[in-house]
Amino acid sequence: MAMSTPLNAMITDAVTQTNVAVLGSAPAQAMGNVYQTAAHSLSVMFENNTMMQQHAAVCAQAATNQGVMQLYGASSMASAMAMDKIATSDTPDLMMALLIALAASKK
Template sequence: MPVNESITDSITQTNTKVLGDTPASAMGNLFMSSSQALGTSAYGGANDQQQAQIVMQAATVQAVNSMMAIGAAVIGRASEEILEKG
């Protein structure tokens, strides 16, 4: 049974279009996944910096508190020695 040439021509054109669109679709998918990965990475880096800043601030506060406590302890000890001798 012969098939009309316009039908076979139409199917051939459709197949050619699908094959022609495949590389563009593949690149689009690659770009989208790469963009998602880079965006997530940038978010993670900013979040890590924020958390590190909080830790550094807490460490600074603890260091200052330690220095202030040492000064008070030295003054207290010196006062105690003065009172004992006096």
Template sequence: MNLANINSNSTSANEGTVNAQMTDNITQTSVMTLGSSAAVAMSRLYQAVTDSLSQSIQNATFAQQQSNLIHQAATTQGVNLIYAVDTASVGGATEQVARARVI
């Protein structure tokens, strides 16, 4: 289509009419926007859910790491407590329990 045909088909702004090509263009844009809105909404929903799940997985990993540190510290403290007990007194108490046949 050449410029002469476009200019001959269009009306002037003073006449108060709208060019049919402009009306068609706006209608097509509106239809395209309405048609793609559901897909855009779903994609945003999927992105939000994915972000939430990834954040919860990161939080679970961090909590597990912290739990492992606490368990290691408790185990170390327990082993230190076992090693700190005097073995002679433990042996004497064990012998008394064995002689009393309380086991």
């Protein structure tokens, strides 16, 4: 064991103060790490959200293009025949009767 001298007491005091400073700053550093992790997680979430919106826009544009291609690909004679079938059927009358019944049930 070392002999007790004023120099040994000063060294012991310096080491003790350093240890106390490290222990005192540990909670603040821990909270800093928590905040940094939360900020990083939030930024990753926003990045994923942006990518999902971009992919949804691409899918919507592809669906619109597909629909337009189908509209332009249908022959005008087929469209005329389909309209003639609808016009001569009782579908419009049934739809109107359903609409009137629905309106009457709301009153």
